Amino acid sequence: MTGRARLAVCAGVATLTSACAMLPLTAEATWLLQACVLLGIQTVAGVVARRVPLARPLTVLVQLALTLMLLTLLFAHDQAVGWVLPGPDAFAQFGGLFAEGAQDVRRYSIPAPVSDGIRMMLLAGVAGIGLLVDAFAVTYRSAAPAGLPLLALYSVAAGLYDGGANWLWFLVAAAGFLLLLLAEGRERLSQWGRVFGRLPGPSGRPYEPGSVGGSPVAAVRTGRRIGALTLGIALAVPAALPSLDSGLLDSFGGPGSGLGPGNGTVTAVDPLVALQDSLNQPENRTVLTYRTDNPDPGGMYLRIVSLDQFDGAAWETSERQVTRVPESFPSPPGLSEEVKTRRVTTTVSAADWYAQSSLPMPYPATGVDVEGGWRFEPRSLALVGEGGQTTRGARYRVESLLVEPTTQQLAQAGEPSEPLPATYTEVPNSLPDVVERTARQVTRNADTDYDRAVQLQEWFTLDGDFTYDTEVRAGSGTAAIARFLKQREGFCVHFAFSMAAMSRTLGIPARVAVGFTPGEELDDGRMAVGLQDAHAWPELYFDGVGWVRFEPTPTRGSSPPYSLPEIDGSGGDRDSLVPERPDDTAEPAPAPSESAECTAAEKRLDPTCGGPEAAGGAWGGGDGGVPWGTVVPVSGAVMALLLLPMLPMLWRLRARRRRLAGKDVLAAWREMLDSGWDLGIEPDEAATPRRAAERLVKRGALGTEAAAGAERVAHAVERLLYAPVEPEAEGLARDVRRVRAELVRRAPRGRRARALLWPRSAIRVIWAAADRGTEWNRRWRGMLRPGTAGR
Numbered sequence: 001m002t003g004r005a006r007l008a009v010c011a012g013v014a015t016l017t018s019a020c021a022m023l024p025l026t027a028e029a030t031w032l033l034q035a036c037v038l039l040g041i042q043t044v045a046g047v048v049a050r051r052v053p054l055a056r057p058l059t060v061l062v063q064l065a066l067t068l069m070l071l072t073l074l075f076a077h078d079q080a081v082g083w084v085l086p087g088p089d090a091f092a093q094f095g096g097l098f099a100e101g102a103q104d105v106r107r108y109s110i111p112a113p114v115s116d117g118i119r120m121m122l123l124a125g126v127a128g129i130g131l132l133v134d135a136f137a138v139t140y141r142s143a144a145p146a147g148l149p150l151l152a153l154y155s156v157a158a159g160l161y162d163g164g165a166n167w168l169w170f171l172v173a174a175a176g177f178l179l180l181l182l183a184e185g186r187e188r189l190s191q192w193g194r195v196f197g198r199l200p201g202p203s204g205r206p207y208e209p210g211s212v213g214g215s216p217v218a219a220v221r222t223g224r225r226i227g228a229l230t231l232g233i234a235l236a237v238p239a240a241l242p243s244l245d246s247g248l249l250d251s252f253g254g255p256g257s258g259l260g261p262g263n264g265t266v267t268a269v270d271p272l273v274a275l276q277d278s279l280n281q282p283e284n285r286t287v288l289t290y291r292t293d294n295p296d297p298g299g300m301y302l303r304i305v306s307l308d309q310f311d312g313a314a315w316e317t318s319e320r321q322v323t324r325v326p327e328s329f330p331s332p333p334g335l336s337e338e339v340k341t342r343r344v345t346t347t348v349s350a351a352d353w354y355a356q357s358s359l360p361m362p363y364p365a366t367g368v369d370v371e372g373g374w375r376f377e378p379r380s381l382a383l384v385g386e387g388g389q390t391t392r393g394a395r396y397r398v399e400s401l402l403v404e405p406t407t408q409q410l411a412q413a414g415e416p417s418e419p420l421p422a423t424y425t426e427v428p429n430s431l432p433d434v435v436e437r438t439a440r441q442v443t444r445n446a447d448t449d450y451d452r453a454v455q456l457q458e459w460f461t462l463d464g465d466f467t468y469d470t471e472v473r474a475g476s477g478t479a480a481i482a483r484f485l486k487q488r489e490g491f492c493v494h495f496a497f498s499m500a501a502m503s504r505t506l507g508i509p510a511r512v513a514v515g516f517t518p519g520e521e522l523d524d525g526r527m528a529v530g531l532q533d534a535h536a537w538p539e540l541y542f543d544g545v546g547w548v549r550f551e552p553t554p555t556r557g558s559s560p561p562y563s564l565p566e567i568d569g570s571g572g573d574r575d576s577l578v579p580e581r582p583d584d585t586a587e588p589a590p591a592p593s594e595s596a597e598c599t600a601a602e603k604r605l606d607p608t609c610g611g612p613e614a615a616g617g618a619w620g621g622g623d624g625g626v627p628w629g630t631v632v633p634v635s636g637a638v639m640a641l642l643l644l645p646m647l648p649m650l651w652r653l654r655a656r657r658r659r660l661a662g663k664d665v666l667a668a669w670r671e672m673l674d675s676g677w678d679l680g681i682e683p684d685e686a687a688t689p690r691r692a693a694e695r696l697v698k699r700g701a702l703g704t705e706a707a708a709g710a711e712r713v714a715h716a717v718e719r720l721l722y723a724p725v726e727p728e729a730e731g732l733a734r735d736v737r738r739v740r741a742e743l744v745r746r747a748p749r750g751r752r753a754r755a756l757l758w759p760r761s762a763i764r765v766i767w768a769a770a771d772r773g774t775e776w777n778r779r780w781r782g783m784l785r786p787g788t789a790g791r
Contacts, residue, residue: 005047008138011146012043015130017175018153022122024388028114034074035126042067042127046134060135067127075120094120113353129153142758145645284530287354288516291526292346294362294402298558300346301549302360302529303515306380306539308421310504312428313477315497315512318421322375322384325368329381332364332401334416334546339409342402348395355390359383360515360529362400363539364546370396405545405562410450413542416509420541424509427501432482439502449508453540453550456499457563460552464488466495468555495553496536509541513549517557648762652678655764660736663729668736669717672710674761675740676700678754679747689714689721696739706742709735 016032016039023029045066049059069084075097079089086094101117112118129149136146294300307315335341346362359374365381368374373389376382385391427436442459443452460466467489481501484494496512503510514536519529535557539547551559655674659667673683673692681699684692693714697707712735719727744752 004050004138008043008047008050008134011134011137012039012130014146014150015039015126015133015153018129018150019126021154022126022156026112026114026118026122031114031119031122034119035123038067038070038123038127039130041070042130043134046138050139056139059139060131063131063134067131071120071124071127074123075116112355126153142754145758148645284532285351285353286528286530287351288348288360288519288529289522289526290346290348290529292344292362294344294346295342296402297518297521297527299560300362300518300527301513301515301535301537301557302348302518303363303382303513304356304358304360305382305515306511306513308511309423310426310428310501312430315500318423320377320379322377325370325374325376325383327367329364329366329368329376330378332381332403332546333379333418334541334543335364335401335403336544339545340404340406342404344400344402346398346400348398350391350394352393355392357385357390359385359391359394359396361398363513363549364403365398365400367399368396369398370394403545403548405542405548407450407562410542410545410548410562411448413448413450413544416541416543420509424511424541425504425507427504428478431478431501431505434482434485435478435498435501436505438485439505442502443506449506449540450542452506453503453508454563456502457550457552457559460495460499461554461559466490466554468553492536492553492556496538499550499552500538500540503538503540511539511547513537513539645757648759648765649757651762651765652759660733663732665713665716665720665727665729665732668729668732669713672696672713672736672739674759674764675736675743677761678759679743680751681743689717700739700743701746702739702742706739709738713739 016036019032019035023032042063045063046059049062054062068086071094072080072086072090073084076086076090076093077083079093080086097117097120099117100115101119101121104112104115104117105121114122129152132149133146136149137143288302290302292300305317307317309316309318343366344362348360350356350360359368359370359382361368361383363381368383370383372394373386374383375386377384439452439456443455446452446455465488468491469489470491472487472490472494480494481498484490484498493512500510500512514534516529516533517535519527519533522528535553537557538550538552540550541547548562549560550563551557652674656671659671669689673696676696676699677683679700681696684695687695690711693710696702697710700706702710713732716727716729716732719725744755747755
């Protein structure tokens, strides 16, 4: 096997080891075997194409075409010509699979089942990364840039996995990349001979001309140092990237957790995209079935997570401490003994395919009997999975309270007896004034916070002429709230987020809960909850009662009895008490101020104006408010990744300016040799300064003036080394610049670009760092050697 063939194999192995970091994200590992076969065929195709030989771009195109044919054979052979030649129908199949994969990524939590869509995304992604690595490291003979796609592959896995960057997979990926670096170093060494060595001159300063030494061992040692530095960067970058907690991209935004054997934390989530996707499913697949002794199953909401932090860009869950699951939960916050409660027992069974990292439960729960790795979050009385624990196939029993406050108890609630976290009443500065102005207009006749909450609920469900529509743009930022109040159409998250924000502007503590409505009753008395029962609702805090649910979304769920003025808290048939939706309101509801947002009619005519095709992403983009908590770290990470390949160029420019700024003969000589090195003229360690200059002139095809300048620089070096009087350095910098300009002018365009962006002489940075490390190591050993401490 030739050196380049071995390098190609190492490139494939490096890609495969980095892909191993994706294994914790999926429930099955069969896709990795398929990826191994894809990479193997791709590698063989590259080896054959380079042996022909084909031009470099053609080699990459051959590998790309073969990879596409293999993916067609796996996923779209029925729509292809001869099972492998993709046509329009095959590409349409690819597009459909990618869309399904994106939906599955949002729907399932980690580890996710490997559906056809997810398998397509995994294999296409790994094959694409493998093609880039092979092109960089083997076809274009530059292993260093090949680390960037490998880093991207590992960073995606580390960012998505809620357990953080797993050390085992990092070490596996690191070993693959280090193997690639060492193979590339040996392959270069076999062509260049020994590396350009260094010997100290008479003055003790290092110089290169005529030096003898260097060995393959030294090059391998340097390669290891390069690998150690690169791997350190590879570990630091994904650690600095923001984590996407919980599921692959969250399933209803269940809290992710960085959990260990002791206490851990629950961090922020964004459930919008997954919730909207579930509501729009054509089939209402059953996710949970339960049996309960609750006398009012219509009010049996199952909560997954509560969102208490609103930064202007999105509603999220603030970071919280988690503990071991206690046998009996603490009393619900704010609930007094005067409020009537009833104990309810609910037995829940989750579907085998439904993987959620938080346990759906009625609120407030007082105890849970469940097996597996679950942790307790005291503030919201919720359970979150530890170490990849999900609800997949879970069977559990929940003890909870049915809280039945009276309207009088809610109306008499005063200031909280115990201080609540400030996050429950905070609103961002970016919240448009129209939100608070509308809230105060709607509740202008209310005397208490309870009356204000009821009037807000009635305005959303009855008086405000709102339309329930799951196809509108899913936004959670401040602009999305203002847009919703103007256009008057949205689904549950818009109603819940808007009522919670408006309540906070009125001084009422509020948060948003995400989970399921009660579902439908089966023939055997059980209740079945489907994907289309996903829901969001606001919870408001009243002292003495605690957190109570409101239902501002029309045609969804049921309003609790205490939120209806006609009910005194004794219960009753909710459906018989809700008035019919009027065609025209008796009094026009306050309208928000005009904005540049599209109207409802314009939006239907132009999908790019906020329709379904323009749905926001998982980060809530396009809502208006700037998500600085996401933008700043992501921008910093992107800038670091962009800056990393530019470091050799920046160092080289600085080194050239520094060397030619003074009158150092050896610095000018080194700059002239490095200029040739960057443009493909490798230094000859066995040559004298004069021979080295002649070689540079010949290999670079220099003209008369440039050749004379190179000769003058070489003579100055010889006089410095061997003459009793040091030579004058005047004009040497000008000669070096002339030589470099001639070399650049005569070099091919690709070689000039390589010399600018990735100069080979930048390896001196690694050499210098290695020398300093060796010197420090020698000094430390000398200090620790017996008998030297007191010297």
